[in-house]
Amino acid sequence: MQEASSPGPAAIRKITWRLIPFLGLIYLIAYIDRQNVSYAKLQMVGDLGLSEYAYGLGASLFFIGYFLFEVPSNVVLEKVGARLWFTRIILSWGLVTIALAFTQSTAMFYILRFLLGACEAGFFPGVLYVLTIWFPFEHRARMVGSFMIFSAVANAIGAPIGGALLDLDGALGLRGWQWVFVVTGIPAVLMGVVTLLYLEDRPETARFLSDEERRWLSQTLAKEDRDMRKTVHANPFSALLDRRVILMSAYYIAFPLAAYGLSYWLPTIVQGFGVSNTANGFINIIPWVIVAVALRVVPAMAAKSGTQTPYIVGPALFGAACLVLSVYVPGSAVKFAFLCGAAAGIFSAQPVMWSLPSSFLTGASAAAGLAAINSVGNLGGFIAQNVVPWIRDETGSTIAPMLFLAACLTVGALMTFPVQAVIRRHREAGMIAPPPRRASLSH
Template sequence: MSVAAATVQATGDGTEVERATISAISRRIIPFLVLAYFLAYLDRVNLGFAALTMNAELKFSPIVFSWGAGIFFIGYFIFEVPSNIILHKVGASRWIARIMVTWGVISALMATVGGTSSFYVLRFLLGVAEAGFFPGIILYLTYWYPAEYRARILAAFAIAVPVSTVIGAPISGYMLGLDGVAGLRGWQWLFILEGVPSIVLGIVTWFFLTDRPAAATWLSAPQKAWLAGRLAREEAARAAAHPMSLGQAMSSPKVLVLSLVYFGFVGALYGMQFWLPQIVKAFGLSNVETGFVTAIPYLFGSIAMVLWGRHSDRTRERVWHVALPLFLTAIALAASSTLGNPTATMVALTVAAIGVFCTFALFWTLPTAFLSGTAAAGAIALINSIGNLAGFGGPYLIGWVKESTGSTETGLLVLAILPLVAGILVVLLRHDTRIEFSAAGEKAR
């Protein structure tokens, strides 16, 4: 079954035009966006595999590597909000195409790193180039999907993250074996070969992606009318319940709390993502074996996030569908730091990955339920940018602990605090599903 078909399955008792519209949209844009995010995430985190040989060759300490991994998110933070507002104004096709081409070029240029300075500069520029992509897609999906479909749609889109590791980890391990081909090191080939596809797909994006439903020649007139009516009713309900200007949204306490929740989630995600290959490598495996073993937690995580997203849409419950996976992540990370045995450690990290990706599938249903228009563009970008600062803090925290104690496992124990606090904040924040599902014509639970 395709991603699009799996996404549309079990959509309830909607009319025939509703089912046909959602099906047509999902077949058209979801596989394409999954591929784009797959490449984005691969270019963002392939550093973890390059480090298996690059760190020793360039004499990077754990702290240097952590700074390089994390400084990406500083550039990302600075340019995130303006990038998303530009996308809202000029259209997704042009702006996402620009983002993809520039990040692909810079990712490939990572092959030229020769020392600490060039490492830091290129990682920072990669963050600048990619800023706005993920929150731009989250915003873009609100142009196409009513609220009752968003959890499963977000899960279908976000599946690119674990899949990028399931597929990319073994491939990256093999690419490190190209050492010496054409005079380049294996880690240099990894950056080049994983950067070029983003450039190509970015060019295709300019011509393929449809900015708004009104311009979709591949939807019929009745389908456009149904979608426009449903989305208009939802936006009117949000605007009536939470009337916000851009400035009000950016300073909203609820938006700021959601930023902290996302910070806790992202810290756990990237702490694992950047250091897992080195944790697995320490089990005594080859680079190729490390790639395959690293993929295991993400395989289970990808399956769990799709099922969890469907369950949330079916039950129309959000808070515990976000909070429980965060608590699960915290417990599993803490456990993984104390086990010692490689098999038991991998089981714990697999459970942690399941929690992380189930959170990923559901988190964005919370802000998109009460934000609309330019306020949504700015606030979604703000949440993502503040949250992604943890992409600096998480990897750096583990690197600092490892350099201080010689143990990566202790870093995982400290890291577990972030999703624990995030889960508590979600429970305290609560969420009103009556507004989120008001236009569906059914009672929210």
Template sequence: MQDLSSAEKRATIRKVTLRLVPILAIAYFFNSLEKTNIGLAALQMNESLGLTTAAFGLASGLLFVGYAVFEVPSNLIQYKVGARKWLARIMITWGACAAATGFVNSEASLYILRILLGIAEAGFYPGVILYFTLWVPKQYRGTMLSLFVLGGTLSSVIGSPLTGLLLTPDHYFGIESWRAMFVIEGIPAILVGVVCLFKLVDRPAEAKWLTGRERNWLESSIAAEHALVESNHSGKGVLRAIGDIRVLMLSLIYFCLKCGQYALAFFLPLMIVAFQTQAGTKMSTLQVSLMVAIPALVAIAPAILWARHSDKTGERFWHATIPAIVGAIGICVSAVLHEPVLIMIAICFAMIGLTSQSAPFYQIPGFFLTGAAAATAFGLINSLGNLGGFVAPTVFGTLKDATGNYVAPSLLMGGFLIVAAVLTALLPRMFKSLNPNQHAAQPVVASK
């Protein structure tokens, strides 16, 4: 291994981060926006298409059906053909499907477009995680992933007000504003996909913007990590990953986490509208979108600092457990409060937990899987986990219709997060191969 000094390593990671993360974070911005902008669109679309709350919840969640079915195949194809071509393909097709949502004319056509959008998007998030495992040593990945996830968080901070602004007029040249919004927000994803074809590089060895010593250090460090995992866990093999009980347990944990996350993502605009009755006020769509942005804005700094602390200490399990507990407390407390301001504070608390959890959590599969098995595991965890994005809005909407309020569905989603927290904390006890003393990432050491 051709090693570098601590300062040179940090400079190399900084160079890689500045080259790769911004374009991927921008892509994730639109990825997240086009999953959840239906929440704000619902303020006009539901009446236009005659959707009940339950039907809207089903439409929101159907995206994850197509997503789940094609997630693992998508990741395996990326492993074969490379991230540059495949991630670009994902972005271009999901942008086209997102824009096409503006042309739906019935409940059924909306359902079909949401399924197609899920199929198009399948593999993006786990594909980026897999991409990072081929680029940087594990002690830097948590921070790098948190910066990538920042793109998704900013979709609520910036994207939600943008969506609200686009929805402010009733029509654009006779076209309903919610339809125009879907088209306008779908086109940038296509453009970002085209840019990725020219900006991304599949492996460090192909990066002409790195020096020879930097390329050698990255390639040799990652190869050594993979060799260690394979010697300890037989970390290769697609079938091994699919049948690995640890992967299935991580999928269950992620499912519970996504139930809480997507319940908030899809229904927060409608929950805020419900504040109007309690507060005796009337809010415009733009005002609602600005309110939606507040929890995500509050969560940005804690999420990045939490990921850096996880990288610095090399600890992953408690760094994934504690945010789930924080999210559960926030959602459950919001369910029993009655003052809109206090409810929003509780939701902000929940969002901090939900946003901080993913970066340390997604470092765990790399403890025991590499290569095609890791690609399969990332895809399987994300696909089975994101079924929570189907279950949560469907159940949430049905319970809201049945009870007339958001108390019961919110408490149920908080319960899912408690289950996720308990299972994550117990992982090292359930599986000796996940003993944190054996697998703690090497802390990042400062240069002298």
């Protein structure tokens, strides 16, 4: 706790209100622009002659572009600053989203989804890195949770927007799925311009902080790095070979896999209840309202307790159990209730998990390491968008895909224990060994 005379609380409040709503709004737009394909799918599959598998492959190519460009993007961000680089990211993905409205073939769909991933690459891990230079460790899980709430809001408002836009079918000569891409792409282009004018690069140059608040933050972060014996690699790309980063990359796969497997196919599952496109959209608001509440509550509980493991493992196992129960319970309403619980468990564990890498990495190493973990982990989205439709096509039902997602999420939850053990052993070894004279190149 900070003393009453400390500038810390005031600084944290100012930074929170300055950054989190703004970055969250951009993330909301990003999430809508990557998820809008799940609503466009309901019409474009027929128009373009796509099979369920071909659609899943095209949708998942987003993650290949994301994977290839995420680490370089974050390293560039650390060099040039968040203001210019976020502006580039946002403008480019907005233009590609609009271009998706004019897809005329399967090949064009594949290319544009790949480009969307390449353009957006670096935004989410870029925000995670930005939070490490603006917030002390004890605040980060809550800040990531608050930031991720906007993804839940995106799913909530994206659902009715997507359904309503589909019902504009034929207006101005455009199909409903084309309206989905045009209307959801324009806000990104506009926010790119706003970002250039609004965002600050670093605390040292922040005009909204006083000199005393800037000094407090700089001293607090420096002391934290020393006390937690965080790693700074001589070359930031060396962070990719750090055993803790490699292990966390494999560990994180389960969470995007379960999240995207559920959220991409949730509209299709609800459509099976026999509702209209617009009703489908409004029904899909419900799980994301619950997710938003969980994203607020779980990280706050973790921060209050000072521990991470129970608040990663517990929600993840709860989510897996809900996925299994959604398969076997009778009645559409009860199935949907368990899917809501699954979504809450899957998403609320992630902000606490994301506090782990910044407990052992700092500086450019944190930028590269966070991007590596997110890029490899998000291959879970690629797996989900190919394996889930393949399982569905093979079985003819949604039962087997849900069991697959539950099994993957369970494995991810249980991996928390060895991950924490490796991080703890490395820190304890560092406390015993004498401080290094220079940054380590490998681990």
